[in-house]
Amino acid sequence: MGTEYFAGLDLGGTFLKYALGTADGKILKKGKRPSRADESQADVFSVMFDAIAELQQEASKRKGDLVAIGVGSPGAIDFDKGRLIGSTPNIACWANADIRGKIADKFHLPVWADNDANIMAFAESRQGAAKGCRNVICTTLGTGIGGGIIIDGELYRGTNYAGTEIGHMMIVHDGLPCNCGGRGCFEKYASAPAMVRHYVSLLTESGKKVPKNVSTLTIFQKAAEGQSEANAAIDITLGYLGTGFASLVNIFNPELLVVGGGVADAGDDFIARIHRAIKKRAMKPVLKGFKVVRAILGNDAGFVGGIRLAAEMLHK
C-alpha cells in the first residue's frame, strides 16, 4: 500500500470545493465544480462522486491511496451518522441527505461529515490561526454569524449536534425578529446585512441618497474617504460585535477568538477594533491573555478541515 491520502469536500450553495491532501494537511491538488444545489439531491451527489473519482485518480498517479473522505456541508449534521438532520435553507434539495451512506456505498471508503462552520473551526484549530490552542471560538462574519467552538482541543457539537449557534445568541432583548424564531439575535445586528441596514438608515436620516447595491465593501470604502455615515455604521456594528463577543468571552473564557468570513476581509485594523470593542465590555479575568485574530485559511478552510477530520477520525 502506498502513501495515505485524504479527500476534503466543501459543499456550498454555488460550488463544491475539494482537494486531496496528506494526514498533516498538505494540499496536493484542489478543484472546484458547480454544486448543482438548485437541482436534485442525486445531482449534488453525482458532483461529489466525480470530484472524489478525480482525487482518487490523482492519488493513484502519486502511487498512493485515497483512504478516507471528510465532508463539510451547511446544516445540522448528525456527526455519528454522517447525515443531515432536517433541512438547510441554502440548499433546498439537501434535506436529510445521507452523506456518509451515499458516498461510502459508491467508494467503499470511510466517510465523515460535519457542519461547515465546525469544519472551518477544526481547520483553523489544526493548521490555521488557532493551531495549538485549547479553547477557541471561531466565527465567520458574513451574511450571518456562524461559529464553531473548540473546547480542550476538540469540536463541541452539542447534544443534538445543533449547538454553537452563536449568531442566535440574543443581544437585544425583544429586538428585531429573526428567522430562527427568536428576537434580537446577534447576527441580526452585527452581520454584513446588519451593517448595511445601519448605514442605509443613517443615510436616510441625513437625507442623503442611498446608493444601489450597498455592501460592507462600499461602507469601508466610504469610511476611508471620511464619510461620517459610513464611519458611524461601522462603529454601531462594532458596538454590537463587542456586546456579542464579550458575552461569549465571559461565558467561555477562551484563549482566542478567530474571525473569518467576508467582513473580516476589511483587514487587520477592523480585527483590532473588534478586540477593543470586546475589551471595553468583557470582565477583566477572562481578558488575561485573550487574543483576537483573523482566520488564515480563507476559502481553503472547508477542504483542509475535511482532510484533517478524516485523517484524525481514521486514526483515532
Add this chain to the structure above:
Amino acid sequence: MGTEYFAGLDLGGTFLKYALGTADGKILKKGKRPSRADESQADVFSVMFDAIAELQQEASKRKGDLVAIGVGSPGAIDFDKGRLIGSTPNIACWANADIRGKIADKFHLPVWADNDANIMAFAESRQGAAKGCRNVICTTLGTGIGGGIIIDGELYRGTNYAGTEIGHMMIVHDGLPCNCGGRGCFEKYASAPAMVRHYVSLLTESGKKVPKNVSTLTIFQKAAEGQSEANAAIDITLGYLGTGFASLVNIFNPELLVVGGGVADAGDDFIARIHRAIKKRAMKPVLKGFKVVRAILGNDAGFVGGIRLAAEMLHK
C-alpha cells in the same frame, strides 16, 4: 486502613457549611459554623481547620480515615493550584487565599478547591438533578445569576478558570451598567434584585405605595393574591430569563437546564414558566429533548460537591 471518608467544605460570606461523606456522596455528619469572613484570612482558615478536625474525629469514631478534602469557595479559583485568583467581592479578606496550601500544610491530606457555582453544578451532575447527563447548564437565580457548565460529563472551567459567567452575558445591548464593567448583563435584568426593581417601578407607575423590604417572596405572594403589578413583574423577569437561557441553549444545545437558588424556590410552576419562556425564543433543533428542572440538593450542594470532587480527583 479503614473506610475512606471525604470532607466537603462550602464557604459562604456568613457560614462555613461542612460534611463528612463517602466517595459516593452519602453524608454521615454535617455541620455549620460562622465563617468569620469579615475578620482576617487566618480567622477563616481557623474556622476551616476546626471543621476539618471535627470531621476527622468523626471519621476515626467510625473506624475510618479522612483521606481527602474538597472546598467550594466564592471567586475565581485556579483549579490546578487550589487557590483564589485575585479577590472576591463577598469576602474581602479572601483575596489570593491559598486554600490547598494552607489546609494541606495543616492536615497533610490532598485538597481540591473550586468555585462554588462549579461545585454546585458538579454536585447536581453527580447525584442531583443532572445525574447521568452529558451536557448541562446549572444556574442559581438569586442576588446574581451564577452558573456551572458540564460538558461531556465534566466541569468546563475556561482557560483562566474564569469562565461560565453566564450572569454576565449581555442581553440588552448598551443597557444598564453592571459591576462587572459590562452593560445590560443577564443578572442585571433577571436576578432577584432585578425582579424587585421591575416590581417597584410598576408600583410607582401605578401610583401605589411601595412596601418596605420587598423580596421575590413578597412578589410571588402578591401575585398569588392577584395583584397585577406583581404578576407583571414576574412576567417581565420571565421574559428576560427566556432571552438569556434561550441564548445559552442555542449556543450549548444542552440536554438539561438545572435551576437552583432562592428564586427557584418559587416552585415547580415557576420552573415550568421558565421552560415556556425558553421554548418561545430558542431554535427548534436545540429544543429536542431539552428539559428544565429544579436543583434538588439545595443547601447541601456545596459540601456534597466538595466530597464528590475530592473523591473523584483522588481516584483519577
